[in-house]
Amino acid sequence: MADKTASKQFPEVQGGGSLILAWQIKGKKVLVVGGGEVAAGRILNCLNADANVTVVCPTSGFNPEVAHRVERGEVTHVDRLFEPSDLDGADMVLVAIDDPAASTTIWKLCKERRIPANIADVPPECDFYFGSVHRDGPLQIMVSTNGKGPRLAAIIRRFIAKQLPKNAGNAIEAIGTLRGKLRKVAPNPEESPKRMGWMIKVSNAFNWEEMCDLTDEDMENLLKFYQPNKVPTIDELLAMRAEPPYDYDVFDGSYGFCVGV
């Protein structure tokens, strides 16, 4: 009986999933072996996470997007087939070549050296899989079907992107900005509980969909409520906005500053 009660109290384990992680690869060396379409996708994923990417592939095997990244100097290029010394200093290895034997050799070398690796299309030779990722500034949403429907993953990712309010990323940016400003205004570590409490009040007071359109000015205004430990309504906050210093030009659809307004 005690067990039954406990089961209700705590979530049941639901196996069969992956451990979804936001890997921190900024400034780390990622080795991409191969230069085809799959490699192009992997490279973009890594660059979007600020990795230092090295691509090992003869130029003759380049997909146009990979050639474009190399031309622009976005990645380091090694113009030949893979050699074991390429693994020196690598923090992660992504293999996307049409050579199962060579792929397996690279996988084994990575495991000897304890380097996390992904051999495209060979699930048993993968420490991790990729999914379909929606990105909006600091917001990242990843859809994984655990290998059961990669096409569906992309469809669901697009479905989610459509449902999200516009500027969803901005709501997160705004909260991040507010937290940063707050630490400057109230830097005293002893105020930490008050700071945290107030931030929670703010998150609770506003609908996050309303926060998508908040500006830096709004965050400055919101900060004025920290000292008395209050939170305005969204309407009160928006009413505090100064007259806009710009006007919309109906002739060419661009914004122009209206000096003196």
Next chain:
Amino acid sequence: MADKTASKQFPEVQGGGSLILAWQIKGKKVLVVGGGEVAAGRILNCLNADANVTVVCPTSGFNPEVAHRVERGEVTHVDRLFEPSDLDGADMVLVAIDDPAASTTIWKLCKERRIPANIADVPPECDFYFGSVHRDGPLQIMVSTNGKGPRLAAIIRRFIAKQLPKNAGNAIEAIGTLRGKLRKVAPNPEESPKRMGWMIKVSNAFNWEEMCDLTDEDMENLLKFYQPNKVPTIDELLAMRAEPPYDYDVFDGSYGFCVGV
């Protein structure tokens, strides 16, 4: 000019993100140091991905959920403070203790041994962060705000879960089942292009929201269209269902088989 054209052709790099990964931890050893609330969340994440979890923590420091997992034998328990030998054989280390000095020591040991690690609340001592994950069978959706708004991540995750059609996980399960059955019906490797082509036709023909309610029987019926390389409409498919062998019992709300119907 060539550069400008290329920029339009290929996605621009948008840095500042993480590399979101579906880590494969099934049967691997995850060491969790600590037994508080944060540890409880980490443990559940790992169990849901079929990891072998070892928790190092004096029983006196247990949160009720961690105690519950230990009691049920869902995790291995080491009833003392961390010792370096705990890292032997560990594939991943998650630290959630209120001792910054001890945490840093563990982090350094992990880096010497090249074990991926996460020290809770210490971003510079993290190979990866966790996000807020929605789970529905094989479907996993992870929301990351890249550390800018953990509370918002949970709010956005709940928002997404509400927008998803009911049984979204079932659509993926159905496609996975169909692919498995198809490989049995048409095992010839030479038929692989036809198989792949037909699976794509199926994905394109049905709205994925319609697929959420498909059953195993529907998949069997759908498979009959593979040989002539056709795909029925959803209505044609549903019309093929046999009369249900069960009936709903209005008296006690349970399903009962109606023998002979």
